[in-house]
Amino acid sequence: MKRIERERVIRNAYRSTILALTICCFFLGAVLVIHETAREYEVKVLEEELEAKGVVQNDEGLFSGIQLFLPKEIYVASGVTLELYNSQISSIGERIESYNVKWTCAVGKNMQRKFSITGTEELIGSYPLIFTVFDGNGAQVVKASTELRIVPALKEPFSLLTLGDSLSCDTATYERLNELTDNQIIYMGTRGVGGSLTEARRGFSAGNYLTETGYTEEEPTEEVHPFYNEETKSFDWAYYKETTGFAPDVVEVFLGTNGISEDPVENGDNIARIVRNIHKEDPKLPIYLVHTLYPANQDGIGSWINKEGYALYGDRYKYEEDQKVFDLMMYLEEVLKEEENLYFVPAGICHDSAYNFDTKTTPVNPHSMETIEVPDDAIHPGRAGYFQIADCLYSVICGTRGGWKE
Numbered sequence: 001m002k003r004i005e006r007e008r009v010i011r012n013a014y015r016s017t018i019l020a021l022t023i024c025c026f027f028l029g030a031v032l033v034i035h036e037t038a039r040e041y042e043v044k045v046l047e048e049e050l051e052a053k054g055v056v057q058n059d060e061g062l063f064s065g066i067q068l069f070l071p072k073e074i075y076v077a078s079g080v081t082l083e084l085y086n087s088q089i090s091s092i093g094e095r096i097e098s099y100n101v102k103w104t105c106a107v108g109k110n111m112q113r114k115f116s117i118t119g120t121e122e123l124i125g126s127y128p129l130i131f132t133v134f135d136g137n138g139a140q141v142v143k144a145s146t147e148l149r150i151v152p153a154l155k156e157p158f159s160l161l162t163l164g165d166s167l168s169c170d171t172a173t174y175e176r177l178n179e180l181t182d183n184q185i186i187y188m189g190t191r192g193v194g195g196s197l198t199e200a201r202r203g204f205s206a207g208n209y210l211t212e213t214g215y216t217e218e219e220p221t222e223e224v225h226p227f228y229n230e231e232t233k234s235f236d237w238a239y240y241k242e243t244t245g246f247a248p249d250v251v252e253v254f255l256g257t258n259g260i261s262e263d264p265v266e267n268g269d270n271i272a273r274i275v276r277n278i279h280k281e282d283p284k285l286p287i288y289l290v291h292t293l294y295p296a297n298q299d300g301i302g303s304w305i306n307k308e309g310y311a312l313y314g315d316r317y318k319y320e321e322d323q324k325v326f327d328l329m330m331y332l333e334e335v336l337k338e339e340e341n342l343y344f345v346p347a348g349i350c351h352d353s354a355y356n357f358d359t360k361t362t363p364v365n366p367h368s369m370e371t372i373e374v375p376d377d378a379i380h381p382g383r384a385g386y387f388q389i390a391d392c393l394y395s396v397i398c399g400t401r402g403g404w405k406e
Helices: 002-052 093-098 171-181 206-210 237-244 265-281 298-303 318-335 383-403
Strands: 073-077 081-085 100-104 114-118 125-134 140-151 158-164 185-188 191-193 196-200 250-254 287-290 342-345 359-363 371-375
Touching (some): 298 318, 298 371, 342 383
Parallel strands (some): 073 140
């Protein structure tokens, strides 16, 4: 009996031990699950905070404070030279100069501050294009890639309506487009720039086009712009076509400078609303959305004055202004990525903002004979700048003409 009793006690003790161990394992497992869930949540929150500050993970999982913007495709028409500027495809602007960078492509030129490519008949085709950023030790920081497409020059006539701001009010853009197309473009609009019709208004933002806004910057003045329908109290493309009689083959939307801010949402959403309103009436109509330009250097920004002699951008900082443009480009590409028959024109990264602004000779200080060249405008480039915008728009049109739906 004693042996049997002893075995029963041992068995009970063994069972109790197994039960206790099972409970401990279960408890430990629960603790580990809770700990891992909490850790994953903390990592997620940290990544969101870093992303909000522009610090993202690259393909190797390394964190970088540099974001890069390259569209999925870069079009270059035969006969056109297109350039991509290092400081304008990166979120850190001119600070990219403190890094080592490299463009990799079977064609074109990998230069110190840019990639340059001239389209020719012999080069027509597609080429992978990669931009890589390295730190001082040669370690890769971040990279981005796109498809470079060299395309034939466009030979067919078409009609174009430009909806924009003062960046579409210079005759140089239209002169260059006419040169590239042998004067085959039929311009439409209720206003004129030189000998070309347009719907460009100085000082207008996308928000102005969406609301009951008059125009008094130049003759002829308007009590309200022609896109605004008094009955619907909104931007109305169908109303515009009915009242003006214009029905273009192509629409160019070039907005964003007016209304730009640190948060791109309101400005970007207003631009997107215009695009979607046009497509609601004409879903097959090709729309070319031009990314706005980076401003001049800090001297140009800080010394740009109005007619009364007051600084227009006296409190603005080049790096912050560049960031606004970069963020707006990124935002528009994201919110409109599913929009059919919409083509982005990457003028923001193809315009040489370092050298395209007209300058005035200025003493380096009040008593020195030494002088420097200071941009006389922070926003509006000289003729070379408008020519580059036209080259970029023309190239995208040449590359996407085959996708137009009748």
